[in-house]
Amino acid sequence: MINLNKNIIRSILIPSYVLIIVIIISGISSLFAYLNTGADRSSMLHTKLEKIEQYIPEVTWSPLNNEGRPMDEEVLKKIENDYLDAWYVKLVAYKTNTTFGIKDYYTDNARENIFAFIELNVKEKVTVESTTLNHNPTLEFFSEDGQLAVFTDKDVIEYKRVFKDEKLILETTEKSTYKIIVLLEDGFWRIRHFVKERSERFKTEPDLIAAEYLNIKGINYYPQATPWDMFGDAFLINTISNDFKIIKDSGLNSIRVFVQYDDFGKADVDKEKLEKLRLTLDAAEENGLKVVITLFDFYGDYSVLNWTLNRRHAKTIISGLKDHNAIVAWDIKNEPNLDFDSRGKVNVTSWLDNMIDLVKSIDPNHPVTIGWSNVQSASILKDKVDIVSFHYYEDIKTLDLAIENLKKEVGEKPIVLQEFGMSSYAGIWKPFGSSEEDQANYHKKAQDIIAAYNLQFMSWTLYDFEAVPKEVVGSLPWRKNVQKRFGFIDINGTKKSAFKFISQ
Template sequence: MSKTKNAYRIFLILSFIGINTLIIFGIGAILSYLNTGADKSTMLHLEQEVHEVYLPKVKWTDTIGEGRPMSKQILGEIERDYKRAWYVRNLAFRTNDMQGLKDYYTDSSLVKLKRILAFNKEEDTHVLTTTLNHNPDLEFFSADGQLVVFQDNNVTRYSQTFKKDKLLFSKKDTTNYRVIMLLEDGFWRIRHLLEVEQDSLQTNTTDKIGLSPEVKHIRGVNYYPKNAAWNMFGDNFDSLAIKKDIKLIQEMGLNMIRVFIPYEAFGKNKVDQNKLNQVVQVLDFAEERDINVMITLFDFYGNYDITDWTLTHRHAEVIVNAIKNHPALLGWDIKNEPDLDFDNRKKYRVTAWLEEMIAQIKEWDTEHPITIGWSSAESAINLSKKVDIVSFHYYEELGQFTEKYKALKKIVSANKPIFLQEYGTSSYGGLWKGFMGSEKKQADYYNEIQGYIKQEQLPFAFWGLYDFEEVPASVVGRLPWRRTPQKYYGCIDTAGNKKLSYSELAK
């Protein structure tokens, strides 16, 4: 009996100790959580979110002002919190929610913002907005290091205003701001953000780019190596095969290749330098053979949302600045067949992104023409006044080609080149094409359309050089009646044999 009582006492003592340990541990965890609550970047996940969705170009025009000298570290902290303040401000206008604003704005600076957000919420309107660049000019840094004053000049803003889900209007403007920020709790908060009158507006002087004579005489091919369909760069990069192919392309009497840079595979805003070096190698090989290269950017991109704009700008900026001086570069193709995204991504969203990307690239490269690879002649009228070359693809019945081309030609300015950027037909003649295709029919197709092209003196790039053993499902889906014919568009088969169509194209 005594043994049972002792065991019971031991159980009670151990239970008491265990319960108290859990209580102490729980209190400690709560205190730890409360203490970390002061880290605003953790609360709002701003370190990750800002990096992922908001990277406007920030260039300090002057970092020497009155008062205390500014160190690079403090300047970096001010810039960090200033960008975060813009980020949460943009987010607030999108959601009509004040969350996060108090962490980067003082109470007095929030009065106007609160009033605007309350009005928008009452009217059931919201604004998608972003800034594309900032040019701060330091004016004053207090002796105690707690206050900074600067002017942010020529801030380019873009916004889309919605009533419920209906777009009311879009707006792009350039504004100057007088900014006062205070250091509180280790973070810089905006005390004043006031628009100021501008002395002069920046104007774009690069709307027109002189086209090199090569553009009007393009005889080209959309190019992927035989063993790297839609996946040319990275681990699949085969410099020997590419060099051999470019020699073959030259021997065919062609003078241009179109290559593709997939956005995500190249690292989005963190461009993969190894893959970028491989692109330069392709340009080097092309230069050796007097072949021009058209670079298609943003392959497999499909977001277009304003919140993603600045990341795509940083992606393009790195690539354009790395390649723009290469002698083999023919021009920039912003996006392949963006009109196919009109239905699910909204036309206004797609065209707004394209138009701004054109403007951005013209800031970095004033020498090379810009185009967009529209999926049809009808779609090519979009932004035709903004591009330097109007490009369209054609995979429809040949009987309608001349009519559709001439309709486009009537709309496009007479001095602006029109480029047949993709066209072709499959030689596949199996079940999934009703046993209707053949190499002979493919050759006949090219014989006919090359006649139209020669007659109209139309620059062209056919699809494509090789047949492929595999086509990624991400390109045309998994349906066999779509995927299988796509494997047989080349003029050279998978064994390296020249098909009948080769002789129609090598003229």
């Protein structure tokens, strides 16, 4: 029995010993392999670089005419990429007051000032949120050995917010010029010399468009079968064109459509979606309708570091469509004031201000507006927009007073009642709701007020919907069911009583 137990123990210990030896040898081999290969630089970075997802400012190089060795376009692109990465890690460092990533993009000499700046900010409880929007570098020298490059980055547009004890103390936009020296080390271009040569406050004053000539009498539009997914897989241009004919025949002259930021590919705009939007504009023009395009629908992140992505998105869409005859105006954002509480009013209005400047710089020929969710917010940025737009779903009896007060605030600037309407839903989830007759009376009164004040308008909306995505009003049935019945045409395609008052 004793010998049997010894044999059992021996049969267990020997395989265990062999397994331990194998693990140790494997570990030593892995360590040896790692020490004999260059470490992956991306794994060394504490700050994960996703420049294409975070930071893509506009970069325009001057024509190459540098001293020294001729510059290869591929090498120049590598310098540009590493230079922008260096900017990005510095922007993150100043926002977080940490030094992660700095050593990977700056040499010992260049990082001293950055470390000192962060140390001072930590001591003073200061943080800086910033980004750059434009770079205009000129290559001046490229060494014969291909290891050193010198360039000047002119008219760098920098937006900054400075916080002390988490309170905003400064918001500014600057135009600066930098002298840069980069060295090639370990296959990467690191900044050796980074000096700001000059800086001045930068403030754009884009020309306002006299939009009094507009006469917008329109409606917010989604196809009945695909609300909030107009440009998806079920996109049917014939259905849209037929709807546009109904709208035109009703006496209206314009529509408002929505471009969802994520749906259209964020910074890398989906070409197929953009083409569907272009086809929609073609159909509008064929039916004699003008189009207000609302940008950035369902977008709610106004972080400064994301501004360059937002600008790339807007630039692609506006540049591609600005010459289309159907365009009547650009709407920067739908109901941005709903984000004031969650995102901060300063963050939202600063983003809007910057986006207005961008849109006007790309397309100076069409007016710009913002679709505020209520009349109380409508005067925000009134001096930057060409048209003041607001939405109104409150008691129709107080609309007169709301318009009078707004006119006092915005003066002679054109006003558009951009969304208004009443649901005809009355059911289990809202037993004391409104009938189709109530809806008709509402629109009759609304059109009387619109006529009295000579307002431009865009009602909500052409159709009742069978389904409403929960992302729009949430999943609560008493909200979703009400949202389904704002249309002038019911789910069976029958015109409701309110259709008589779709226009004046």
